Amino acid sequence: MSGILIVIVLGVLQGSVLEFPVQTIATLLIGGERRDNKRAPCDRLTVILNYNLLATGKDDILECLEKMYKAYVGNLSPNVSAVLLSATNDEELKEYELQIRDKYRSLLYDDLYREGLAFARGEYELVDPIHLDNVWAMYIDVNRNVFLTDYLEEICDRYAREFMVVHRVSRVLRKCGQYQDLMLLSEGECKAYSYCDKRYYGRLAREPGEALFHTSEDVSNIIDRKFNYTLVLDSDTGVPRGGVFDMLRIAAAHPERGIIQPSIKLHCGPGDTLFMHLEAMRQNIYEPLTNAITALFKQSSYFGKALIKNKLYIDYVIGSKDDLIERVPVDVLSHETYEAALLKPLYAGSTFLLEEPSHNYVTWNIRERRWNRGEILLAMYFWKNAFGKPMRWLQKKLQRSKFNKTKVRTETKLDFVTSYIAHSALRHMFMKPALLLYIILQYFVHLRNRYASIIIVMFSVLVFPKFATCNRKNYKFVILETIASILQFTPEALVGCVRIWRALYANVSLNVKWVPQRAVEEDFKSSNPFLSSFKHLWGYSVFSVLVGVLFVIFLDYEGLLLVMLTTTAGLPVYAGLTSLTTDFKCCKPSSKLLQRVFRRRGILDKSAIANVVADSNMYSSIGNIYEPSLEESKIEHTALMPNMYTNYGFDDIAQLLNHKNTHKMESWSSDVESMIANSERYGQMLSLSSGRYSHSRRFDGREKHMS
Ligand SMILES: *[C@@H]1O[C@H](CO)[C@@H](O)[C@H](O)[C@H]1NC(C)=O
Numbered sequence: 001m002s003g004i005l006i007v008i009v010l011g012v013l014q015g016s017v018l019e020f021p022v023q024t025i026a027t028l029l030i031g032g033e034r035r036d037n038k039r040a041p042c043d044r045l046t047v048i049l050n051y052n053l054l055a056t057g058k059d060d061i062l063e064c065l066e067k068m069y070k071a072y073v074g075n076l077s078p079n080v081s082a083v084l085l086s087a088t089n090d091e092e093l094k095e096y097e098l099q100i101r102d103k104y105r106s107l108l109y110d111d112l113y114r115e116g117l118a119f120a121r122g123e124y125e126l127v128d129p130i131h132l133d134n135v136w137a138m139y140i141d142v143n144r145n146v147f148l149t150d151y152l153e154e155i156c157d158r159y160a161r162e163f164m165v166v167h168r169v170s171r172v173l174r175k176c177g178q179y180q181d182l183m184l185l186s187e188g189e190c191k192a193y194s195y196c197d198k199r200y201y202g203r204l205a206r207e208p209g210e211a212l213f214h215t216s217e218d219v220s221n222i223i224d225r226k227f228n229y230t231l232v233l234d235s236d237t238g239v240p241r242g243g244v245f246d247m248l249r250i251a252a253a254h255p256e257r258g259i260i261q262p263s264i265k266l267h268c269g270p271g272d273t274l275f276m277h278l279e280a281m282r283q284n285i286y287e288p289l290t291n292a293i294t295a296l297f298k299q300s301s302y303f304g305k306a307l308i309k310n311k312l313y314i315d316y317v318i319g320s321k322d323d324l325i326e327r328v329p330v331d332v333l334s335h336e337t338y339e340a341a342l343l344k345p346l347y348a349g350s351t352f353l354l355e356e357p358s359h360n361y362v363t364w365n366i367r368e369r370r371w372n373r374g375e376i377l378l379a380m381y382f383w384k385n386a387f388g389k390p391m392r393w394l395q396k397k398l399q400r401s402k403f404n405k406t407k408v409r410t411e412t413k414l415d416f417v418t419s420y421i422a423h424s425a426l427r428h429m430f431m432k433p434a435l436l437l438y439i440i441l442q443y444f445v446h447l448r449n450r451y452a453s454i455i456i457v458m459f460s461v462l463v464f465p466k467f468a469t470c471n472r473k474n475y476k477f478v479i480l481e482t483i484a485s486i487l488q489f490t491p492e493a494l495v496g497c498v499r500i501w502r503a504l505y506a507n508v509s510l511n512v513k514w515v516p517q518r519a520v521e522e523d524f525k526s527s528n529p530f531l532s533s534f535k536h537l538w539g540y541s542v543f544s545v546l547v548g549v550l551f552v553i554f555l556d557y558e559g560l561l562l563v564m565l566t567t568t569a570g571l572p573v574y575a576g577l578t579s580l581t582t583d584f585k586c587c588k589p590s591s592k593l594l595q596r597v598f599r600r601r602g603i604l605d606k607s608a609i610a611n612v613v614a615d616s617n618m619y620s621s622i623g624n625i626y627e628p629s630l631e632e633s634k635i636e637h638t639a640l641m642p643n644m645y646t647n648y649g650f651d652d653i654a655q656l657l658n659h660k661n662t663h664k665m666e667s668w669s670s671d672v673e674s675m676i677a678n679s680e681r682y683g684q685m686l687s688l689s690s691g692r693y694s695h696s697r698r699f700d701g702r703e704k705h706m707s
């Protein structure tokens with residue numbers, strides 16, 4: 001009996017594991033290099049940069065608007081607007097969002113004004129080249145005095161007004177609904193018509209005809225603008241300088257594609273935690289696999305942040321007033337799967353968006369759990385009878401009066417490629433219970449080669465893919481990553497199951513209180529990382545030590561089980577170790593890291609706000625420009641400030657502008673900078689892409705910010 005069972009479990013396990021070697025072989029065959037994308041002129045296309053936020057604190061708002069400002073300033077053009085789409089509840093925070101928006105507007109106004117003056121004087125080297133091309137060049141023939149008196153203020157004002165914040169009324173569909181409503185608004189709709197039908201969505205439906213957004217000047221500014229594209233972004237996504245134009249050029253060459261999916265780079269640098277470096281490394285090492293698979297299928301998944309063509313999206317996903325489509329189920333978290341299934345994203349591996357990896361193991365675990373939850377919801381729709389029905393029944397039992405049945409208006413059929421891509425996260429999720437079951441079962445069954453199959457599994461997941469990606473330049477990182485993966489992913493047999501269980505429970509019961517990621521990050525920063533790790537993970541340690549001891553006392557010595565239990569018991573140590581920063585300092589409040597964090601977040605704190613905005617160097621598009629030479633960045637990386645979003649090679653100008661005595665500001669973007677500087681040296685290795693676990697994530701694309 002148990003013999004049969006173990007054969008089945010092994011089959012499932014090796015089946016789901018098999019895809020790693022297959023992908024590896026595919027990569028070896030067709031090559032894992034980055035494909036270049038076709039481009040076409042894009043000067044007729046308009047785009048709106050759409051940041052999505054549900055703020056729970058001021059930090060969220062500051063971080064998001066800073067990202068948005070950099071994205072906007074680095075891609076300034078008459079055809080690019082930026083809007084923060086906020087679903088924030090708290091009135092005070094909503095007010096704060098508008099306040100910060102205004103600070104940035106005045107900052108932008110001042111900077112542009114200065115640039116305009118420099119432009120009028122013919123001092124073009126003082127003008128940001130991107131702005132020179134897109135903003136100022138068209139006034140080259142205008143008489144200088146006329147320009148100064150009649151044009152300049154109006155130009156500055158116009159660009160400042162395109163930096164917007166709007167507040168959504170409904171929360172339906174969360175983030176996905178946010179940008180759907182934005183697209184409708186841009187098409188001239190200001191009243192809700194989608195997701196209004198109570199027959200389908202029960203209590204979740206919104207009132208037909210209610211306003212999409214709370215009225216404001218910014219909302220009026222967007223109505224009927226008919227933007228061609230929306231660049232959907234999360235609150236923590238960075239857009240490189242000029243990146244928007246590059247994406248638009250690719251979009252212009254592929255007008256039939258509804259989604260252009262740039263690659264996502266995880267960035268980190270000196271002063272970041274070891275865990276972040278490991279995540280970035282992992283993503284790097286597995287990038288060739290992503291490149292190969294997307295090239296093979298000529299399609300990628302949608303990662304939740306990408307360039308979306310409004311027209312196609314509305315036609316295929318939302319529908320019109322008279323012909324509603326509403327493909328995305330109202331309660332689903334992984335809306336990306338549906339959107340990708342319909343719009344078949346084009347993978348634009350030659351462009352990228354930036355993202356920070358999880359700060360430590362604990363926040364990584366929380367994020368995985370959120371993803372698992374989305375995955376389970378998705379499974380309820382894909383296997384409606386086998387899995388959906390029992391789950392709905394359980395929901396009904398547990399939620400009682402709170403339960404309200406919903407269904408989807410238009411079902412989506414997945415073809416083979418799409419479902420292969422769509423289900424890969426689910427496959428990886430199920431590997432974990434299969435692994436646990438296997439470890440337990442093989443204790444009771446006498447196999448001839450009891451360790452053979454587990455060694456095959458480990459080999460195909462951890463070692464074999466590296467044949468396709470390892471080279472002379474990155475082998476050290478590959479070895480490091482492999483060791484870390486063994487420590488991090490062996491406990492997954494147990495930890496992964498607990499995670500799935502909690503995600504299942506969350507879906508069934510609806511009352512979940514999970515610690516927010518940011519709170520955990522703050523916790524790690526403000527106390528000893530080992531203590532924090534232990535605080536969050538002690539349960540696993542205690543459990544595995546207990547079980548391990550009982551086993552050794554009462555039952556046989558069993559190698560595999562003990563290995564798993566030992567690594568699980570050691571998790572807090574692993575989590576603690578990896579949340580040290582790479583210069584091996586704790587993230588104590590006194591440390592450099594916190595100062596950095598303080599500089600970049602706290603700087604805009606209530607008391608400091610007035611100064612900061614006056615001190616335009618901080619976020620200025622032209623201030624603080626400093627080109628790092630590789631040597632310098634090696635020697636004193638902490639003092640560096642060069643930044644993705646500001647100019648290169650302008651250090652003398654910065655001095656001209658009297659910025660020489662500003663301390664060279666260190667910000668996260670300096671990390672990006674050194675990362676990118678390094679990438680020339682280490683080649684493939686540091687130029688970042690997907691990691692195995694994050695790889696599968698990236699690949700089937702889900703970033704489920706539940707905003
Ligand atoms: C913006 O779009 C208009 C047409 O919509 C075009 O004439 C103009 O050249 C574009 N400008 C830039 C900088 O792309």
Ligand SMILES: *[C@@H]1O[C@H](CO)[C@@H](O)[C@H](O)[C@H]1NC(C)=O
Pocket residue numbers: 198202203403404405
């Ligand atoms: C769901 O909620 C709606 C509106 O409150 C109600 O009319 C409907 O009967 C509910 N359906 C179920 C199955 O409880």
Ligand SMILES: *[C@@H]1O[C@H](CO)[C@@H](O)[C@H](O)[C@H]1NC(C)=O
Pocket residue numbers: 044045046225226227228255
């Ligand atoms: C872009 O949008 C404008 C309307 O704003 C429209 O006239 C034009 O055809 C669109 N271009 C493309 C390529 O879709």
